[in-house]
Amino acid sequence: MTLTKDEAGQEGAGDSYTPSQRRIEREALKRARSRRATAIAAVSTLLTAVVLYLVVVNAPGWPRTKETFFNGQYAREAFPKVLEGLWLNVRLLFVCGAAVLVLGMLIAIARTLRGPVFFPLRVLAAAYTDFFRGLPLIINLMIVVLGVPALRLQGVTVDPVWLGGTALTLTYSAYVAEVFRAGIESVHPSQRAAARSLGLSNRQALRYVVLPQAVRRQVPPLLNDLVSLQKDTGLVSIGGAIDAVRAADIIVGRSLNYTPYIVAGLVFVALTIPMTRLTDWVTARMDRRRAQGGVA
Amino acid sequence: MHPAPRALRRAVAAASIALLATAVGCAPQPEDDASAKASAPTGNACAKGKLATKTSGKLTVATDEPAYEPWFKDDKPANGKGFESAVAYAVAKQLGYDKSAVVWQSVPFNKAFAPGEKTFDFDINQVSISAERKKAVDFSSGYYDVRQAVIALKGTKAAKAKSIADLKGLKLGAQVGTTSLNYIQDVVKPTQEAAAYAKNDQAKSALENKQVDAIVVDLPTAFYITAAEVTDGTIVGQFENQGGTPEQFGLVLDKGSALTSCVTEAVDALRKDGTLAKLEQQWLSDAVDAPVLK
Numbered sequence: 214m215t216l217t218k219d220e221a222g223q224e225g226a227g228d229s230y231t232p233s234q235r236r237i238e239r240e241a242l243k244r245a246r247s248r249r250a251t252a253i254a255a256v257s258t259l260l261t262a263v264v265l266y267l268v269v270v271n272a273p274g275w276p277r278t279k280e281t282f283f284n285g286q287y288a289r290e291a292f293p294k295v296l297e298g299l300w301l302n303v304r305l306l307f308v309c310g311a312a313v314l315v316l317g318m319l320i321a322i323a324r325t326l327r328g329p330v331f332f333p334l335r336v337l338a339a340a341y342t343d344f345f346r347g348l349p350l351i352i353n354l355m356i357v358v359l360g361v362p363a364l365r366l367q368g369v370t371v372d373p374v375w376l377g378g379t380a381l382t383l384t385y386s387a388y389v390a391e392v393f394r395a396g397i398e399s400v401h402p403s404q405r406a407a408a409r410s411l412g413l414s415n416r417q418a419l420r421y422v423v424l425p426q427a428v429r430r431q432v433p434p435l436l437n438d439l440v441s442l443q444k445d446t447g448l449v450s451i452g453g454a455i456d457a458v459r460a461a462d463i464i465v466g467r468s469l470n471y472t473p474y475i476v477a478g479l480v481f482v483a484l485t486i487p488m489t490r491l492t493d494w495v496t497a498r499m500d501r502r503r504a505q506g507g508v509a
Numbered sequence: 510m511h512p513a514p515r516a517l518r519r520a521v522a523a524a525s526i527a528l529l530a531t532a533v534g535c536a537p538q539p540e541d542d543a544s545a546k547a548s549a550p551t552g553n554a555c556a557k558g559k560l561a562t563k564t565s566g567k568l569t570v571a572t573d574e575p576a577y578e579p580w581f582k583d584d585k586p587a588n589g590k591g592f593e594s595a596v597a598y599a600v601a602k603q604l605g606y607d608k609s610a611v612v613w614q615s616v617p618f619n620k621a622f623a624p625g626e627k628t629f630d631f632d633i634n635q636v637s638i639s640a641e642r643k644k645a646v647d648f649s650s651g652y653y654d655v656r657q658a659v660i661a662l663k664g665t666k667a668a669k670a671k672s673i674a675d676l677k678g679l680k681l682g683a684q685v686g687t688t689s690l691n692y693i694q695d696v697v698k699p700t701q702e703a704a705a706y707a708k709n710d711q712a713k714s715a716l717e718n719k720q721v722d723a724i725v726v727d728l729p730t731a732f733y734i735t736a737a738e739v740t741d742g743t744i745v746g747q748f749e750n751q752g753g754t755p756e757q758f759g760l761v762l763d764k765g766s767a768l769t770s771c772v773t774e775a776v777d778a779l780r781k782d783g784t785l786a787k788l789e790q791q792w793l794s795d796a797v798d799a800p801v802l803k
Binding site for chain 1: 619622623624639641642644645646682685686687690691694702703704705706707711712714715717718719720721
């Protein structure tokens with residue numbers, strides 16, 4: 214900023230501020246330049262879109278592709294059925310998501326407990342996470358959904374949705390437990406030491422000092438796992454339950470047209486995008502807070 | 510925002526152009542591929558043993574793995590036992606390929622009749638012919654008239670069903686992509702959503718584990734399942750054909766395959782001289798004694 218005469222605080226002039234000629238010119242130039250940039254971007258985008266459209270539509274095989282993947286009639290037929298199936302995916306996501314967070318937290322705490330008396334608990338928790346992180350989800354699902362009912366256990370449900378949800382919870386709680394554990398271990402030991410020196414017990418230190426910091430730090434990877442869980446809910450269709458993917462499958466099997474798959478895929482993407490934006494927003498907000506040196 | 514350095518910008522522009530070029534280069538083969546192949550054998554297009562097959566001099570036949578009874582025996586399609594194995598060899602013989610010239614290939618049910626380049630000459634896998642599917646693949650004429658049947662466990666409510674109305678309130682299951690599932694959804698229209706399984710095996714185990722009340726399969730499979738696999742199962746009944754036309758299994762060929770007409774001719778000839786009927790008698794149980802559900 215260059216000081217102009219107007220800004221030299223004359224008496225009686227009150228605080229009526231009139232920008233200088235030079236400033237007006239400068240701002241006009243800035244506006245003109247940003248207008249020009251926007252115009253160029255718009256034209257460039259339009260040109261790219263036109264070129265892409267022409268390339269795709271004139272590519273040999275486009276009519277066949279359009280017929281096989283983007284058939285309006287099948288899309289209309291599939292959409293309501295896919296949505297109906299999606300309701301199952303969404304319910305599974307909420308129930309399993311809640312169960313996974315609770316179970317994952319318990320396992321993470323079990324792994325980070327101190328003291329020789331907890332040794333077997335630590336070993337068990339470590340074995341659990343190692344096993345279920347390594348076990349392919351599909352095998353886990355097959356054993357739980359198709360195998361468990363064959364045991365004819367008294368009082369154990371044979372509903373494929375409950376069984377599938379159980380299998381998903383087993384695998385994902387192992388993932389989430391590791392995320393939580395990384396969070397707990399990333400809290401600086403001085404925090405715990407400070408809490409203990411204030412007279413908090415081990416449990417209180419964990420509850421009021423360590424965990425709040427650990428969880429907050431782990432929000433982005435947790436949301437990542439949640440998005441991943443959302444897509445994997447479709448795998449419970451192994452047990453015959455009809456989710457969005459299987460609903461599409463049924464129409465594809467009958468008609469040999471692949472549009473229903475595309476519809477189901479787009480529906481999942483549409484569901485994932487808000488989650489991804491939420492993740493980004495949460496991360497950005499946390500970064501801002503940290504940068505301001507606010508209360509972490 | 511810092512503008513990207515000039516070199517980077519140039520690279521991005523070049524990359525986009527390269528991408529467009531590959532997109533154009535990746536175009537599929539032209540549609541007239543099949544007719545080019547068709548004109549390969551001169552003179553009689555169906556000359557015995559000289560068809561334009563995938564491997565010249567050999568006939569490549571595909572089916573799913575595991576191959577189920579009574580269509581195949583011992584999961585070995587090449588042993589000539591079981592109805593479909595026998596039909597495949599009969600068709601091959603009719604086309605002028607003896608047993609040693611037939612090569613079997615394992616292709617999953619759903620993949621066998623998916624659109625696109627095929628790795629086999631024809632597929633024999635209990636695939637029902639439908640007008641909708643004909644848009645994606647070629648079929649030979651039908652080699653077997655099929656009926657769909659309902660299986661339930663003995664002594665259950667489902668086993669006592671006498672009509673389609675009795676099935677409405679039950680939990681039914683079938684393999685995905687099959688006409689059996691269509692029968693559940695279009696004919697029975699049950700109040701509970703049908704269960705759809707990736708394989709018949711899973712439908713069978715779901716029935717045994719009481720996850721479903723009844724499953725729908727084709728009648729010969731139903732006879733085999735209740736006789737050998739789910740021995741406490743019983744055939745509740747069979748459905749009438751939808752729309753009055755008999756449902757038929759056909760051999761699946763690539764869309765526009767040069768062999769379709771020859772294979773169809775062979776199947777028709779086998780039907781005419783009674784070979785198909787004889788093989789049915791030999792390998793498939795008599796399907797007369799299952800009550801028809803109306």
